[in-house]
Amino acid sequence: MIADAAARLMTLLPPERAHCAALDAMSRGLGPTVRTEADPVLATAIAGLELAHPVGLAAGFDKNAEAPDALLAAGFGFVEVGGVTPRPQDGNPAPRLFRLRADKAVINRMGFNNEGLDAVKARLEARQGKPGVVGVNLGANKDSDDRTADYAILLKSLSGLADFFTLNISSPNTPGLRNLQGAQALDDLLGRISDARWAEPVFLKVAPDLEPADIDAIAEAALRHRLSGLIVSNTTLARPETLKSRHRAETGGLSGAPLKARSTELVRAFYQRAGAQLPIIGVGGIDSAQAAYEKIRAGASAVQLYTALIYQGPGLAVRIRDGLAALLKRDGYARLADAVGVEG
Numbered sequence: 513m514i515a516d517a518a519a520r521l522m523t524l525l526p527p528e529r530a531h532c533a534a535l536d537a538m539s540r541g542l543g544p545t546v547r548t549e550a551d552p553v554l555a556t557a558i559a560g561l562e563l564a565h566p567v568g569l570a571a572g573f574d575k576n577a578e579a580p581d582a583l584l585a586a587g588f589g590f591v592e593v594g595g596v597t598p599r600p601q602d603g604n605p606a607p608r609l610f611r612l613r614a615d616k617a618v619i620n621r622m623g624f625n626n627e628g629l630d631a632v633k634a635r636l637e638a639r640q641g642k643p644g645v646v647g648v649n650l651g652a653n654k655d656s657d658d659r660t661a662d663y664a665i666l667l668k669s670l671s672g673l674a675d676f677f678t679l680n681i682s683s684p685n686t687p688g689l690r691n692l693q694g695a696q697a698l699d700d701l702l703g704r705i706s707d708a709r710w711a712e713p714v715f716l717k718v719a720p721d722l723e724p725a726d727i728d729a730i731a732e733a734a735l736r737h738r739l740s741g742l743i744v745s746n747t748t749l750a751r752p753e754t755l756k757s758r759h760r761a762e763t764g765g766l767s768g769a770p771l772k773a774r775s776t777e778l779v780r781a782f783y784q785r786a787g788a789q790l791p792i793i794g795v796g797g798i799d800s801a802q803a804a805y806e807k808i809r810a811g812a813s814a815v816q817l818y819t820a821l822i823y824q825g826p827g828l829a830v831r832i833r834d835g836l837a838a839l840l841k842r843d844g845y846a847r848l849a850d851a852v853g854v855e856g
Contacts, residue, residue, distance in 0.1 A: 523822065527609040527618075530822075531573070538579040538586070546587035546830050551837035554589075556848045558791045558813040559713035559740035561645055561675060565589040565833045566814035566848060567804065570795050571649030571678065571717075573818055575626045577635040584644035587830040592816065593632070594649030595680050598665050600628035601653055604685060608764070611822065612757035616799065617771075618819045620747065621764030623685045624651045629669055636673040647676035649717070654686050660701045667710055676712050679705070682719035682746040684765045690719055695729045702737035713740035720745035720774050720796065724781070731785040741791035743816070744782055745775045768819035772797025776810050783811025783856040799824065801835025808836075808848065811856040 522530040537543060550565035557563065568590040569583055577593040584591055603625025610619045626632070632648070639646075650666045652659035663679055670677070681692035681701070692701055705714065716739055718730060734742060747765025755770065775796025782792055794812030798804050799820035807815050821828055836848075845851045 523611065523613075526607075527611050528606060531609065535574060535579060538574075538582040541582060543579075543582045543586050544826055545585045548830070550589070550833055553837050553840050553846065554833065554848050556813060558793065559676070559715070561590070561713060563589045563645060563814060565836075566808070567829055567833045567836070568592065568793070568814060568816040569829070570816035570818040571595055571680070572620075572622075573821075577632045577646075577648070580646045581639060581642055581644065584646070586826045587833065589833070590645035590647065590675075590814070592647040592649050592678060594626070594678075595624050595651035595683070596626050596629060596632045596648060596666065597624050597651045597653045598629050598656075598662050599653050600631070601625060610759040610762050610764075612755065612759050612766075612768070613823070614756040615754075615760070615768065615770055616820070616823060617755070617757070617766060617768030618822065619759060619762045619764045619766050621685045621762070623654065624683065626651075629666060633670060633673065636670065640673065645675045647678060647715075648674045649678045649680050651680050651683065652686065652689060659689070659692065660697075660704055663701065664704055667705060667714070671710055671712060674712060676715060676740070677710070678715045678717050678743055680717045680746070682717050684719070684747060684749050693719065693722075693726065693730065695733065698730065698733050699737075702733055702739065706737045715739065715741045715743050715793065717743040718745055718778075720748045720771060720778055721750060722778065727778070727781050727785060731782060731790060734790055735786060739790070741793065741813075742782055743793045743795060744779045744812070745771075745796055747771070748774065750774070767796070769797050769799060772799075772803060776806055779807055779812050780810040780856050783853050787853070787856075798832070799828070801832045801839055804832050804836050805839045805851075808851050809853070809855040811853040813849070813852050
């Protein structure tokens with residue numbers, strides 16, 4: 513695929529410059545367009561969202577909702593834009609994005625750089641009525657006096673303009689943000705969000721660096737406050753000894769292949785704790801149909817990818833989609849939902 517070859521060439525550019533170039537191309541309609549339909553065996557639903565197939569794009573690529581329809585056209589089953597914060601912010605100083613090519617990984621410390629609520633809201637308003645499932649990843653401003661209020665402001669302002677929302681309290685690049693995963697802070701956040709209620713599904717995105725007690729506390733709070741589901745997981749602060757790249761010691765969140773096993777383990781742990789009561793979108797190290805299938809069998813009802821696109825190009829979404837259908841049929845499943853959690 514030409515687009516995949518172009519993506520590989522972009523890895524010759526500095527990482528953030530390559531990202532901006534790829535997003536600009538997509539926003540101008542220069543990305544690939546997939547004409548083939550997903551195999552019906554892949555049709556599924558999660559938290560009321562009807563998906564033709566479960567392979568989505570994770571937040572972080574299209575932070576400002578510049579190209580969600582182009583990304584859907586490229587073959588993703590759903591797209592998550594953002595993270596967006598109430599006010600625009602520049603994020604952390606550059607360089608803040610590092611390829612770990614030998615490890616099929618990336619470290620980023622972007623820091624929720626985005627154009628803010630007003631810009632994202634205007635773009636979402638402009639695409640109203642178009643097909644495709646588009647969600648928004650919500651974050652808090654670094655200098656906010658009340659980060660919990662930031663999430664409530666975003667939900668209230670964007671409700672009706674997206675198909676789902678994600679409370680991102682697990683980015684490692686905003687100091688103190690992960691503290692919102694603590695039992696008392698999380699209960700306060702979800703209580704304030706619940707008081708307002710919402711029309712769309714709301715997911716909670718959690719970190720991979722959780723202890724067993726954290727898993728129990730998060731699952732209990734999510735169930736009690738009737739969250740729609742979890743996104744498992746964000747980037748990790750861990751640095752496996754197997755990392756080879758010269759950038760392995762950079763500060764920030766690690767994503768890609770080294771996160772695969774840990775994120776799958778965490779999907780399984782949350783599924784064992786809450787089962788179908790708390791649907792899961794699995795994220796972390798998905799670079800093939802087999803990797804996606806492992807997440808599904810561990811308990812994920814859908815999956816998202818991002819880092820692997822940097823190395824394999826946008827055609828990866830459809831390769832995973834079609835490969836996943838083949839794996840399901842090989843194992844005798846009539847529908848994807850039947851495979852969810854069979855190894856949970």
